[in-house]
């Protein structure tokens with residue numbers, strides 16, 4: 001398990017291997033974490049501004065690699 005802070009809401013989260021961002025952060029501890037809630041609202045926002053469906057938006061994760 002890892003402790004990290006969400007880039008957006010600055011809250012602290014403990015994430016495990018079930019989180020898709022876990023391995024990236026473990027590999028690169030200073031990389032950004034976006035919690036599920038912020039991830040969801042980002043996807044919602046992108047959906048609203050681009051008209052994409054959620055399934056078209058793969059993972060926001062990709063932006064932070």
Ligand SMILES: [Zn+2]
Pocket residue numbers: 006007008009010011034035036037038039
């Ligand atoms: Zn957050």
